[in-house]
Amino acid sequence: MTNNPDKEDAQWLSALAGQADPDAKTNVNRQAESLRRALKARSDLLTSQVPVADDAQYQQMLFRLRRAGLASSRRGWRNPMFWGIAATIVMGVGVVIQMGGLHPDDYEKDVLRGAEHATVLIVADPEVRLMELQAGLQAAGEVPKIDRLANGQIVLTVKATEKVLAYLLTQRLEPEISDGYLVLKLAPSKPN
Amino acid sequence: MWLQVIACREAMTEENIIQLIRAGGNAMDAGVKALYQSAAQPMLRFFVFKGVSGDDAKDILQETFVKIVRSASSFSGDGAAKAWIWQIARNCLTDHQRKQGSLANHVTAVNDEQWLSLEETTADPAAPSCGTFGSVDECVSLGLDKFNRVEPERAMVLMLQMDGLSIDEIGLRIGRTMAATKEYLSQCKKKIQPFIAHCTDLLAA
Numbered sequence: 001m002t003n004n005p006d007k008e009d010a011q012w013l014s015a016l017a018g019q020a021d022p023d024a025k026t027n028v029n030r031q032a033e034s035l036r037r038a039l040k041a042r043s044d045l046l047t048s049q050v051p052v053a054d055d056a057q058y059q060q061m062l063f064r065l066r067r068a069g070l071a072s073s074r075r076g077w078r079n080p081m082f083w084g085i086a087a088t089i090v091m092g093v094g095v096v097i098q099m100g101g102l103h104p105d106d107y108e109k110d111v112l113r114g115a116e117h118a119t120v121l122i123v124a125d126p127e128v129r130l131m132e133l134q135a136g137l138q139a140a141g142e143v144p145k146i147d148r149l150a151n152g153q154i155v156l157t158v159k160a161t162e163k164v165l166a167y168l169l170t171q172r173l174e175p176e177i178s179d180g181y182l183v184l185k186l187a188p189s190k191p192n
Numbered sequence: 193m194w195l196q197v198i199a200c201r202e203a204m205t206e207e208n209i210i211q212l213i214r215a216g217g218n219a220m221d222a223g224v225k226a227l228y229q230s231a232a233q234p235m236l237r238f239f240v241f242k243g244v245s246g247d248d249a250k251d252i253l254q255e256t257f258v259k260i261v262r263s264a265s266s267f268s269g270d271g272a273a274k275a276w277i278w279q280i281a282r283n284c285l286t287d288h289q290r291k292q293g294s295l296a297n298h299v300t301a302v303n304d305e306q307w308l309s310l311e312e313t314t315a316d317p318a319a320p321s322c323g324t325f326g327s328v329d330e331c332v333s334l335g336l337d338k339f340n341r342v343e344p345e346r347a348m349v350l351m352l353q354m355d356g357l358s359i360d361e362i363g364l365r366i367g368r369t370m371a372a373t374k375e376y377l378s379q380c381k382k383k384i385q386p387f388i389a390h391c392t393d394l395l396a397a
Contacts, residue, residue, distance in 0.1 A: 009378045017356050027392060035388060038333040039354040051246045053232035064254040070261045162251060
């Protein structure tokens, strides 16, 4: 009775990979095939948990690379984010023109003072925008700290996790991060 | 455009990809995209198979890409680029597991004496649990579960073999040469026997 362990190992492994050798011992093939079924069931279960490497994941990865200063943003006008930023600037300029730069008071000072670390969003109704942002941030796993200023502005401070940044990216926001946190300031287009 | 990248990648080796990334600018973007197309899904699958959640797998993948891009300039070119890329992926996974405190559980080591003990207890046909199996597949499945608890790395490698990956591809994921991977697979067969050998009686039935 010959028994070549190397050959038997190879036959067992082939059967495990779904290519049973008809010349192998019956028990070798049957054991490997039974193990194959058990491994397949396990593999199917795990496979259902594997994220899909799709375009959305790719964009998040590019965002992470850009944040690390490792990817260029040379797509310029072809980048949808460009249009988001451009639209925000245009709207901001429009709001300032509407306001006529006529309020050299606390409101303006607050914006300038906070601009170092906060991303200022000039919105029609800060409370409404706050609710939207809170919902999105909470879905991203973080509860922001909320501060309401006397001039009607609302300041959100939140931990800058990957999920939070990914959510804000969907809102066309790329805020500055300081010590792992980011600050968003919601300013009413018509100050109180 | 996405499909175009796939088509372009067919002719692009990992060495080409690293060269593109090292070049910077538009070439780097193309290299990152090609690398993503070729490696992202297998890496995500590998991370999940190694026991991390889908969300964590995405984080580890991003970290892997950051490190690849950041260190592309230091790639000497002496070894295979694909092996270098997978080495970074494994390192990122290990770092993540270390941070999560799950590494100690994940790399449970079993010495020879413990194996003898396992063989005695697990392969004992008189063990009460053996009589409760309804079929060979149930018996083997239960044995695999037990094996996975003490040797998750080997269980994963057997899964990769079952998936039909080549020896070369399995070697990339576990950081071994082809010859060492063959030997490792043979060892996996030997190591799992105490957990499923007792099912042989049912096989013969």
